[in-house]
Amino acid sequence: MGSSGSGCSIVWFRRDLRVEDNPALAAGVRSGAVVAVFIWAPEEEGHYFPGRVSRWWLKQSLSHLDTSLKSLGTSLITKRSTDSVSSLLEVIKLTGAKKLFFNHLYDPISLVRDHRTKELLTAEGIEVRSFNADLLYEPWEVLDQDGRPFSTFAGFWERCLTMPYDPEAPLLPPKRIVSGDVSRCLPDTLIFEDELEKGSNALLARAWSPGWSNADKALTLFVNGPLLEYSKNRRKADSATTSFLSPHLHFGEVSVRKAFHLVRIKQVLWANEGNRAGEESVNLFLMSIGLREYSRYICFNHPYSHERPLLGHLKYFPWVIDEGYFKAWRQGRTGYPLVDAGMRELWATGWLHDRIRVVVSSFFVKVLQLPWRWGMKYFWDTLLDADLESDALGWQYISGTLPDGREFDRIDNPQFEGYKFDPNGEYVRRWLPELARLPTEWIHHPWNAPECVLQASGIELGSNYPLPIIGIDAAKARLQEALSQMWQHESASLATNENGIEEGLGDSSDSTPIAFPQPDTQMEMDINEPVRNNPARRYEDQMVPSMTSSFIRAEDEETSIDLRISDNDSRAEVPSNRNLAEEARADPQQDMQMDRVDNNSNNHNNNNNNNNGFTEYGFSRGRRNSDDSTAESSSGGGRRERDGGVVPVWSPSSSTYSDQFASEDNNNGIGMSPSYLQRHPQSHQLLNWHRLSQTGSRVTPSPTRLSG
DNA sequence: GTCTCCTTGAA
DNA sequence: TCAAGGAGA
Numbered sequence A: 001m002g003s004s005g006s007g008c009s010i011v012w013f014r015r016d017l018r019v020e021d022n023p024a025l026a027a028g029v030r031s032g033a034v035v036a037v038f039i040w041a042p043e044e045e046g047h048y049f050p051g052r053v054s055r056w057w058l059k060q061s062l063s064h065l066d067t068s069l070k071s072l073g074t075s076l077i078t079k080r081s082t083d084s085v086s087s088l089l090e091v092i093k094l095t096g097a098k099k100l101f102f103n104h105l106y107d108p109i110s111l112v113r114d115h116r117t118k119e120l121l122t123a124e125g126i127e128v129r130s131f132n133a134d135l136l137y138e139p140w141e142v143l144d145q146d147g148r149p150f151s152t153f154a155g156f157w158e159r160c161l162t163m164p165y166d167p168e169a170p171l172l173p174p175k176r177i178v179s180g181d182v183s184r185c186l187p188d189t190l191i192f193e194d195e196l197e198k199g200s201n202a203l204l205a206r207a208w209s210p211g212w213s214n215a216d217k218a219l220t221l222f223v224n225g226p227l228l229e230y231s232k233n234r235r236k237a238d239s240a241t242t243s244f245l246s247p248h249l250h251f252g253e254v255s256v257r258k259a260f261h262l263v264r265i266k267q268v269l270w271a272n273e274g275n276r277a278g279e280e281s282v283n284l285f286l287m288s289i290g291l292r293e294y295s296r297y298i299c300f301n302h303p304y305s306h307e308r309p310l311l312g313h314l315k316y317f318p319w320v321i322d323e324g325y326f327k328a329w330r331q332g333r334t335g336y337p338l339v340d341a342g343m344r345e346l347w348a349t350g351w352l353h354d355r356i357r358v359v360v361s362s363f364f365v366k367v368l369q370l371p372w373r374w375g376m377k378y379f380w381d382t383l384l385d386a387d388l389e390s391d392a393l394g395w396q397y398i399s400g401t402l403p404d405g406r407e408f409d410r411i412d413n414p415q416f417e418g419y420k421f422d423p424n425g426e427y428v429r430r431w432l433p434e435l436a437r438l439p440t441e442w443i444h445h446p447w448n449a450p451e452c453v454l455q456a457s458g459i460e461l462g463s464n465y466p467l468p469i470i471g472i473d474a475a476k477a478r479l480q481e482a483l484s485q486m487w488q489h490e491s492a493s494l495a496t497n498e499n500g501i502e503e504g505l506g507d508s509s510d511s512t513p514i515a516f517p518q519p520d521t522q523m524e525m526d527i528n529e530p531v532r533n534n535p536a537r538r539y540e541d542q543m544v545p546s547m548t549s550s551f552i553r554a555e556d557e558e559t560s561i562d563l564r565i566s567d568n569d570s571r572a573e574v575p576s577n578r579n580l581a582e583e584a585r586a587d588p589q590q591d592m593q594m595d596r597v598d599n600n601s602n603n604h605n606n607n608n609n610n611n612n613g614f615t616e617y618g619f620s621r622g623r624r625n626s627d628d629s630t631a632e633s634s635s636g637g638g639r640r641e642r643d644g645g646v647v648p649v650w651s652p653s654s655s656t657y658s659d660q661f662a663s664e665d666n667n668n669g670i671g672m673s674p675s676y677l678q679r680h681p682q683s684h685q686l687l688n689w690h691r692l693s694q695t696g697s698r699v700t701p702s703p704t705r706l707s708g
Numbered sequence B: 001g002t003c004t005c006c007t008t009g010a011a
Numbered sequence C: 001t002c003a004a005g006g007a008g009a
Helices: A023-030 A042-048 A052-072 A084-095 A108-123 A153-161 A195-201 A212-224 A226-233 A246-250 A256-273 A276-301 A323-331 A337-349 A354-367 A372-382 A388-399 A414-421 A426-431 A451-456 A472-498 A554-561 A588-593 A674-679 A681-686 A689-694 A703-707
Strands: A009-013 A034-040 A076-080 A099-103 A127-131
Touching: A009 A023, A009 A084, A023 A034, A023 A099, A023 A127, A034 A052, A034 A084, A042 A108, A052 A076, A052 A195, A052 A212, A076 A084, A084 A108, A099 A108, A108 A127, A153 A276, A212 A226, A212 A246, A212 A256, A226 A256, A226 A276, A256 A276, A276 A388, A323 A337, A323 A354, A323 A372, A337 A354, A337 A372, A337 A414, A337 A426, A354 A372, A354 A388, A354 A414, A354 A472, A372 A388
Parallel strands: A009 A034, A009 A099, A034 A076, A099 A127
Antiparallel strands: none
């Protein structure tokens, strides 16, 4: 313990559970003795307390990391906490550390927490530096020609692929770590699962191997194997040809940059060979990496995106609040075999093919018309790779609340999708044993099957397999009706507002939390459930909402963790040491964006009528300590000041930024911009006219004109 | 063959 | 929307 007390560094592990290509760890090692810390403070996550399978993964991954660290010369200090920052302070006191290094996260809770950490520790005289370990490019690096964030994935990704500099090359693992003095710092034993959960989790280890070196192996295997056929196979629900990297990526066990570089090498190789299929596969795989990047990008630029739609055009949509529907969906008893098979697979394994995620979530939003946040929360609770940013992006995409999202009023028919993704019905038969004997001809629409076929297959619709919960035609009709209701509400509200009457919840209806249903006591699964044997309570941890440890009451949910600044405020500032030219452009909105910690005091004027304790915080990544800008490069490139550099933070500054999504109304998410209208005139029917007229757009808010 | 209408896929 | 592709006139 060479340097006890003489200023060792804390390396704070979070979702970067690897020793390879870990810039924070590398910086720690470079600067001397290291104390590696993991703090388990799930209560800080509010609703988003990790689900059972996710906690299982974390447990394995931490133990794997600890083993690696031990072989390098130190070990992982684990702390159970309800407040990460005070736990850090405690560890710092006990070890005499003088520095703290960590890698960036981009979800809103982390941004607030990390900023607070930085402020408090800096005030204590601790040097705090943070790094990019999670993304190819930091969100603030990827901007359009006007220096603004992109609003569509295509633009964003195109820019990423044509950046003037490549993503940083991955770092090698340290050869050796000098351990700081942790003799006074007792690790806590972390409890990630109870006895019941242990039983449910027992089988997970057969299919998955958490831990960074396993992740590395999985990456290598994928790149040298299924990657080539990725494009061909991606439409098959049942194929084992996806990368299976997502849980590894979620916990940062594998570096996205490493994956990117490996895949790029293949791309060059295959391009030289003229292997079109291979190139196509690479592009598609990189695109899915890109979507992950984009999810962080969106979350950073719109930190409420896990709570609220980015587009406000569904503000008045009358969602169906029906827990019976919700339950049928969760249990895989909707009467649509592909949907049901997917939901049962999710239930049993915590995993779902990307295509099937689209199918079940689209069914949820369009056919059942349940509020998307319920579905997102259920995914959060059940997916092995549950990831707030990615899931928020996915559900918003499906719900059509992104500028480049799907059309809201187009319903996909699960029957046809069934024959597309599962043409032989194998997937359905695996997860719905009650349909196993049904001929392929009927497997995706048993309700059409002749009675004699059903009988021969041992199926009694409505008894051992449900009839469709709602017909697709009925769902379409209901959706149209709901949309016209929405327009009526919208115009009524517009009229009210024009009369100068403040509409009490006008700004919050879209975002008004439709509270999560009360937890069921159990799932009452009467289906064949392949993996378990103690029926009574085992599902409890998967209930939506699994908020047992949430400190947030349901009625407070939005105001507590929604961080509901007006979205003018919520757009982060440009880092103070970067992009100054862009910042300085003479655009009034940009000027407002320039408001800073120290000189802004009038930022709550933007009809932020749901002020609460949190609204005083603006979203700012800009206020960096001067030491931040002494960025050194841990990876030798040095072209960018990525390392030790820009910290995405919240600050008490409320930058009143408003980007090209004219969005002075704080609750409407992005709002629609004129350019969006030009690009997507078809979406006009879904627009919020009120907002349009406010944006200064020349578009006449007249549905007849626009829809014609 | 070519024009139109329709469906489908799409981040 | 928008592009692509199939069916049918």
